[in-house]
Amino acid sequence: MVETTFAALLMILLGTLVRRAGIVRRADGRILVQLTLYVFMPALVLKIFVGAHLHWDLILVPVVAFLVTAALAPVGLLAARALRLSRAATGAVIICIAIANTGFFGLPLIAASGGQYSLPVALMYDALGTGILIWTFTPVVASFFGEGHIDDRISIRSSLRGLLLPPMWALITGLVLTLVGVHELPSLINLPVNFLAAALLPVVMLYAGIELDVSGIARHWRAITAVSVGRLLVGPFVGFAIGGLLGFRGDALDTITVLGGMPSGMMVLVLGSHYRLPTDLLAGCVAVTTVLSLVTLPIITVVLH
Numbered sequence: 001m002v003e004t005t006f007a008a009l010l011m012i013l014l015g016t017l018v019r020r021a022g023i024v025r026r027a028d029g030r031i032l033v034q035l036t037l038y039v040f041m042p043a044l045v046l047k048i049f050v051g052a053h054l055h056w057d058l059i060l061v062p063v064v065a066f067l068v069t070a071a072l073a074p075v076g077l078l079a080a081r082a083l084r085l086s087r088a089a090t091g092a093v094i095i096c097i098a099i100a101n102t103g104f105f106g107l108p109l110i111a112a113s114g115g116q117y118s119l120p121v122a123l124m125y126d127a128l129g130t131g132i133l134i135w136t137f138t139p140v141v142a143s144f145f146g147e148g149h150i151d152d153r154i155s156i157r158s159s160l161r162g163l164l165l166p167p168m169w170a171l172i173t174g175l176v177l178t179l180v181g182v183h184e185l186p187s188l189i190n191l192p193v194n195f196l197a198a199a200l201l202p203v204v205m206l207y208a209g210i211e212l213d214v215s216g217i218a219r220h221w222r223a224i225t226a227v228s229v230g231r232l233l234v235g236p237f238v239g240f241a242i243g244g245l246l247g248f249r250g251d252a253l254d255t256i257t258v259l260g261g262m263p264s265g266m267m268v269l270v271l272g273s274h275y276r277l278p279t280d281l282l283a284g285c286v287a288v289t290t291v292l293s294l295v296t297l298p299i300i301t302v303v304l305h
Contacts, residue, residue: 004113005294008205012291015209024210032207036104040203042170043196044111045127048119049174051183058124060246064256065102065129067242068235069137073098075234079226091145092268092277093223095138096285097230100262102126103167105208105290108201109297110255116301117255121248125259127171138271146275211266212287216280227264227285232296236261254304261300263289 018024076094085093100106103126110122185193217224239260243253269282 004109004201005298007112008109008201009291009294011202011205012209012212012294015206016212017209018206019210026210029207029210032203032210036200036203036207038166040196040200041103041107042166043193044107044200045123045167045170046174046185047193047197048111048123049171050177050185053120057247057252058120060248061121061124061252061256062129062132064239064243064246064248065125065133065259068239068260069098069133071238071242072230072235073137073141075230076227079230080223083222083226085223087145088147088277089220089223089281091142091275092272092281092285093227094145095141095268095272095277096227096264096282096289097235098141099133099138099265099268100130100231100235100259101265101286101290102130102259102262104204104266105293106259106262108204110258111197112201116251117258118251121252121255122259123171125256127168130265131168134265134267134271138268139275142272142275142277146272146277208290212290213280213283214287216278216284217288220278220281220284223281224284224288228289228292231264231285231289232261232293236300257304258297258300261293261296263293 019026073094076097077090079097080090080093102122107122107126110117111119184190236257237260240253240257243256248256264285266286269279269286272282273279
């Protein structure tokens with residue numbers, strides 16, 4: 001994980017440099033998002049699940065994700081109350097602490113870190129845990145503290161699309177193939193799948209660098225500090241505690257702990273902005289926790305091992 005996070009930092013810096021040099025624009029990042037969702041992520045999901053050794057305790061992994069979010073949401077509320085933040089800023093702090101970037105950031109990092117983590121656990125945590133929370137918990141909280149509405153049509157359409165994106169279909173396909181006894185893809189398919197899966201980490205890190213926005217950090221430094229502590233330090237502790245209580249051990253528990261310490265999810269910026277939460281605060285939380293996680297995640301890894 002130490003080497004992987006250092007490589008990720010260099011790729012994020014490269015993404016920032018090419019944007020500042022005018023080679024790409026922030027708007028161009030949408031292309032990388034589309035490629036990630038429709039090409040690279042499905043390839044990695046399929047690679048993970050075809051031939052994977054599946055256990056019944058994987059069913060409990062999304063439960064861990066739900067409980068971690070349920071535990072961290074009050075932390076965000078208490079931090080906002082202590083800082084006497086506005087109603088909208090309170091909503092931003094809650095969702096930035098409660099929702100982690102376990103998909104775009106966590107999954108490729110773990111996949112690139114070798115065999116010390118459980119990829120099926122990481123995938124179940126993200127797809128059936130964080131993935132569902134993004135489209136349910138986040139709109140409810142953001143609409144309550146912002147100026148949007150829970151029954152907003154844009155949110156409903158986005159939710160349906162989010163649950164039916166290609167990574168979910170790749171997960172279902174991988175599960176079906178594994179359950180019927182297919183333990184390896186044909187070589188003509190396996191080779192391009194491996195190449196595409198390997199491209200996920202650099203593409204996502206470049207995207208993070210291109211999108212990196214620090215404009216709101218000075219104005220919201222106290223709230224961002226609170227989010228960073230809650231997301232990067234309290235998060236992994238809560239994940240470790242809940243995972244341990246539910247009986248996870250070894251690589252599975254290490255994976256849950258590391259996922260608990262991932263930075264704030266990028267989708268909280270999208271959905272939070274839609275419900276008129278302060279965009280500069282959301283962007284600052286995502287940017288700072290993303291960069292700081294490249295320091296805290298290796299420390300968590302050293303503590304676990």
